[in-house]
Amino acid sequence: MLEIALKHRFAGFTLDLALNAPGGITALFGHSGAGKSTVVNAVSGLLRPDWGRIAVGGDVVLDTEAGINLAPYRRRIGYVFQEARLFPHLDVRANLNYGARFAAPGPGVIRFDRAVEMLGLGALLNRRPGALSGGEAARVALGRALLSKPRMLLMDEPLAALDSARKAEILPYFETLRDEVKLPILYVSHAPAEVARLASSVALLEDGHLRAFGPARDVLADPGAAGGFGGRAAGALISGRVVAQDSDGLARVETAGGAIFLEAPSAPIGAQLGLQIHGADVTLALARPEQVSALNILRVTVLAIGAPDGPSVFVQLALGEERLLARLTTRSVAALGLRAGLECHAMIKAVSLASQDVTQRA
Missing domain, CATH: 2.40.50.100 (RNA polymerase II/Efflux pump adaptor protein, barrel-sandwich hybrid domain)
Structure with missing residues (x-):
């Protein structure tokens, strides 16, 4: 369970929302400027909101009223960005192991060998990032995040930089992640097709507020929310x-x-x-x-x-x-x-x- 309640004011924009997301992938969807990045930055610890409370699996990582604001590295949250952000001087194996260097003691959500198998990385382990396709680099970045033993994942438009062929290549791996690795995942996307294919729950944001939230099937079939997914794509x-x-x-x-x-x-x-x-x-x-x-x-x-x-x-x-x-x-x-x-x-x-x-x- 992921609990998020946030209030934050920028010049000309106010974020004010609360949601309790179950396990699986919760998609944050909305037009540019809706507040998606503010939410993920607050969850990751990169932004301290004016007011808020965030708990992952019952563990509070932010409570402004109680004076709790864990540093990003103490939150144990994996972050997969739009760009893979791999170390160019390290091969794939070393990039994957880099995530494990910062892992907390004890068992993780997935072992190295299983991460390599699940993400189809076996043939890539000795390659440098410069020799990877966009889809391959995205899979390595996801594997590195998983091996850091996170208690949840943030994925900020991880497929936005890929063409349709590379997206088709990587989406099955994301589905395997959703079905096998029991972590709450907050997934930011501008693509309704990704949301429909991957999400367990959908939070539709508009001007810093929740326009709709619930199981993906219910939100995608809601005529009142359909306009927020953009005309023909709904x-x-x-x-x-x-x-x-x-x-x-x-x-x-x-x-x-x-x-x-x-x-x-x-x-x-x-x-x-x-x-x-x-x-x-x-x-x-x-x-x-x-x-x-x-x-x-x-x-x-x-x-x-x-x-x-x-x-x-x-x-x-x-x-x-x-x-x-x-x-x-x-x-x-x-x-x-x-x-x-x-x-x-x-x-x-x-x-x-x-x-x-x-x-x-x-």
Whole structure:
């Protein structure tokens, strides 16, 4: 459990928030200037807030009223920055061992050999940082942080400097970290796809305040919060199981609301998938449409209609026990007479589900 309560004033900006994050990855999401960096700097000890209390696993590292403000090195918090910040004169093995030099006595969250195996670093141990790709350097930086025996990790946009190919390379390692290493992780990101794929919980910040906080599935499907994820990128997360791989390259995935076809040729039969479905890719019809190109036609129920944002609005839909979002024009909402409780059909194009929107779950 990570407990954060902070108040801090800058010129023209005030941070005022409180949250209790469970284990796993808690994503801090928000536009530039929302307060994300202030939060992580306060947690790390690089910033002393005007007022605050921070506890990791019940251990208080900051309590301004009680006069507690542990120095950064005493907080035992691993920090992974946007840049890898590896020592260029040391090889990968020595960079990894550098983190262990500052580790507290006793067992750590992970052994050296397991960190190397989990992060795929075995072939890199004798290389210098200058010979690493961006994705490889990011994995080494993560391994170094883990070997310092932290009680939590801070990750400040660790993939922001990588292109899409390098991100696709490293994201599975981050998922393994989330699933195997039981540490609270505070993960700062500007990328909704990263948040949907990695986060257990999401804290959406706006102007120094929490706009929404809770389990990732709930926040991503909240029509009131969807605008904070940026128009087309906003989308809900649903789960499904691969039941067939058809000869035309499409996988059939059973969800709570029926079958969804998508391009996932590498997913084996029986695999559990997480699917982020963008609201802009969902179209609604009152009657089941016939003779249309969309393969995915699901019966849904309108749960809520968000506040209009210009000419568009997010509509929350029930898909069995799961939730979808549809981003429609306010004109379409009025023309269809959409209201809470109305049953209708959602159409999703198979080709709109890109590979980065599909995650294989353990």
